[in-house]
Amino acid sequence: MATFESKISINRPVSDIYQFLADFNNHGQLMPDNVQNWSASYSEAGFMVQNTIKLSLQITERIExxxxxxxxxxxxxxxxxxxxxxxxxxxxxxxxxxxxxxxxMMMKMMVSGPLQKLADHEAGSLKAVLNRD
Structure with missing residues (x-):
């Protein structure tokens, strides 16, 4: 199992951040430019990564x-x-x-950089989006 992590501090109450993240409709604002055709509902999302991979995501647990x-x-x-x-x-x-x-091992060599960039990008975007509200 490979783990990619990004930590940030946001000057907002935890309830504001939770409410934003609990709804997949908001996550489109956090995605990098190579994510295309983003579609979402409250609990599910789908998108393409630069016309190569189609991914579907589902929120499996919300802990208030x-x-x-x-x-x-x-x-x-x-x-x-x-x-x-x-x-x-x-x-x-x-x-x-x-x-x-x-x-x-082969996949890890190919996707470790992009997955770490994704983690950093989403966390940074969350901070930017919530700090402008």
């Missing part, structure tokens, strides 16, 4: 003001889980975004 767990569904190229962990810290919130992927 603590975290959101997401899994790739419908035959992803490799098993992957995404987890948002929220921790209140006074008036701010510590946010940890983790991508766990089951990768063989």
């Amino acid at each position: 003001n603590k975290g959101i767990n997401i899994a790739a569904v419908n035959n992803p190229p490799f098993p992957v889980q995404l987890n948002w962990l929220l921790e209140a810290n006074g008036s701010s919130t510590q946010v940890t975004f983790t991508i766990n992927a089951e990768l063989n």
Whole structure:
């Protein structure tokens, strides 16, 4: 299992961040430019990565003001889980975004960089989106 993680602090209450992340409709704002054809409902999302891979995601667990767990569904190229962990810290919130992927050695060499960039991009975008509200 390969793990890619990004940690940030956002100067917002944990409840604001949880409410945003709990709805997949908001996650489109966090995606990098190579994500195309984003479509979402409250609990599911689908998209293409630069016309190469089609992915479907589903929120598998919502733990109020603590975290959101997401899994790739419908035959992803490799098993992957995404987890948002929220921790209140006074008036701010510590946010940890983790991508766990089951990768063989060849896949790990090919996708480790892009998956770490994705983790960093989504966490940074979350901070940017919520700080402008």
